[in-house]
Amino acid sequence: MMKRRVGIEITQQYIRMAIFDDEKENPTLIKHAECAIDDSSNIGNVLLEMLGSRPGFADRTCSTLATGGFVRQLSFPFRDARKIAAAARMELTAQLPSDISDHIIATTAALASEGDAMITAATATTEQVSEALQPFEDSQFPLHVLGLSPYTEVSGIKSWFANGILIQLHQNQLLISLIQHGEVVSFEACGQIHDAEIQDTNTLVGRLHREISMICRSARVSNQPLCLMGDGITQELNKALTERDYELIELPLRANNQVIDAAFLPVCAKALAANQPTINFRTGPFTLKSEWAAIKKHLYTGAALLVTALIISGATAIRTYQHKTDVAESYRKQMTQIFRKTLPNTRAIVNIPMQLKSALQQLQTTSALMGIDKSTSALSVLREFSTHTPTDLKVDIKNFNLEEVTLIVDGETNSFDSINRLASELQQSAIFTKVDIADAKTSIDGQSVNFRLQIAIGHQGGQS
Template identity: 35%
Template sequence: MAKRLIGIDIDRDQVRIAVVSEEKGVYTLSALERAGFATAQELAAAIREALQGEARYGDRMAAALPAGEAFVRWLQFPFSDGKKIEAALPFELSAQLPVPVEDSVLSFQKPVASGEKFQVAAAAVRQEVVREFLLPFDQAAIPLNFLDVAPFAFAGGLRESCPDGILLLLRAAEVTVARLAEGRVADYLLLPAAPKDEAGLVRRLQREIALLQRKAGLSELPVLLAGAGATPGLAESLRQADIQAELPRLPFGGESLEAEFIPAAALALRAGIPEKEHEFNLRSGPFAMKSEWASLKRGLVTAAGLLLLTSAALTASAWLNYNHKAGRAEALQQEMVRIYRQTFPGARAIVDVPLQMRSGITELEKRGRLIGAGVQGTALGVLREVSATLPEDVTLDVRDLTYGPDSVRLEGYTTSFDAINRMARSLEKSPLFKEAQISDAKMSLDGSRVDFRMNLTFSEEQQAR
């Protein structure tokens, strides 16, 4: 389905409206309207007449504030991230604006690489100016999506037809002379009070065009005319002054437009620029679009009511289900606390019963291993295994047996060093032990016995049980 792009060019007491249909990148000019107005109601009526009624879902509308209402500055940043630029913008502009930055609406265009930094065109407009401009649209529920600034808004719409050159916008409110580079405004001059005689206006335009070209180190840039003041007579006078000014060609299948409707058509094309391209848009902060569905809210009242009732029913059902499960969970929690207190009567604070239960069992297992209650058997059982494994002709007196979870330390005395070695070899053959290591052995002073210390390491199978 074709999408409608609407450009609304408000020039003092005149409004010009262009409606463009866009489908798969093909633009078709659907309507051009011109109307005078004296009140906000008359302006809204003229827009509705051009739209043939209410706005449709998917419409995109754009308008532009006069250049004289905006303070535009070109800033340099060492980064191009939009969020970082948005955060730094108030600090950078605060020292460059003649009005308080907190009383202004700020916007910026897509950063452009400039050496190792990025150049950003930033605009600030007083909040009261934005509020007054948007009042007729908000009162009449006309969803104006984009509020840009002249001449930047018109340059955006003419980007494909005029990427580089001089754009002369001659409107009743003001005259601007802008130098375009790669489809963006690189520099511009504002003539708020243009000379009334045509010859004086030509001389002024000739001087401003030369100034912009000289500042950029360029010459003989193409010159384009747009706006109600761009009459055929003025175009001829400019040509006589060696300024070959022409009307821009718009992508409407070769269809030519009168100069007065070119700004409105450019605004319609500006409305079709994706938001990721980051043109100026003062519809932000307190002036952001509330919802694209605002114009369709009457038809959604019934659906919203049904949705509300359904949500209430689902919420009540979920609450009852939760309440039942919460009661069962509480009963289980109390039962766990009771069992824990019976098992560990010395416990004081109870915070997480399962975690404390696991911790208590682990501690008991450690104590059991230390006192011989583990799967390896008791210390007495280990001593019995030692006695059963030793050769029958070896005499052994055990003085100390230290039992641990992984090993046993055996201290005592026997008749000779050879007896100790035979004991170690015999114990290593036992399935209970992995290794028998003699850590100390020495002969007594009278030579009647040999004192020794031996470490017996449990087998891996025994440790894993």
């Protein structure tokens, strides 16, 4: 029987499905289909009818969560998959601002990075995962991979599109991802896009241009080729982006020698990712039952080994406990002495490493703000901006956002000429290497002009 890779997308209005063979180099699209559904539809019957038969033992199926929780990149000094899986939750708990005790954690495969192992870890609540799996569990339709956008789609298309910007305009949601070497470097969930904005091609292209520029600038990469997918992609949008000198990459997916509708590209990417090592929330209590049954066969052996290990560990722990306690007390006294010498004015000692780290961070922050570290400080940038702002201009600054090499200023003035004059004066600054008027428009009442300036900052060696 032929192995199949199946991508599935279920919404309140329809089910989309894409089926590929298992050929890795040149996968063939066997079928892609869409079926409208409502509250009375039997999801299981619809899936079986679209697939044509019960899923075979070798078939792999894939879908994605509508939303996730947190996504973080983690680094570990070891590459053992079991150790990483055990340490990921502790590391996320330490980094995240919210309690994730009820979250399911899924990770990408570990990548080597300067001797360490780098992974991307994603979380989703138990409720989110359960809700996404419910249609498949109710119909007893096996789902092997429950992934997360954009990681699942990128995993599916990386053999064709390994470097560039992936734009997913799908189900009125906009997701823009920077891909390098087949991996997601960063992504921006831009939120809901209304139908009216999708139909207004010029406005949409302008927004895409701004978002793409920001994500490339943040990653310090040059202009990247684009790959577009989703039911919001139109020929007009493709044409408008081409006219903006963007390079558009078309995925080599065909059905009967015809180009596939962009609305089916996300589910095709899911299908191609079904047998790839990608983020998968089918883990822990949500492990596929057939796979869970196979795992249980090894649990008894594992339990016996665990009991033996506990007995041995307990015996040695009793003999070494006192020694370790003495060593720990000695270290504690040394740390206290060092702390007292370093921060003599601090009375309360709660957590010495954290208190020292906090004090160091405060010094670094003060150094950066005052320019002591010989970089372009926030204070010097603000002073430079003020110095080069003409005194006779009426300018009301609403937002002053300083990033590492970019200053973004939002404000209000009385005319477009004033904006041009302000930009021209700022361009004379020694530390402002480039001043762009990113946006300028008349306010609703017509009495003023709102503007946004994007200013590239060059470091001044030796200036404080």
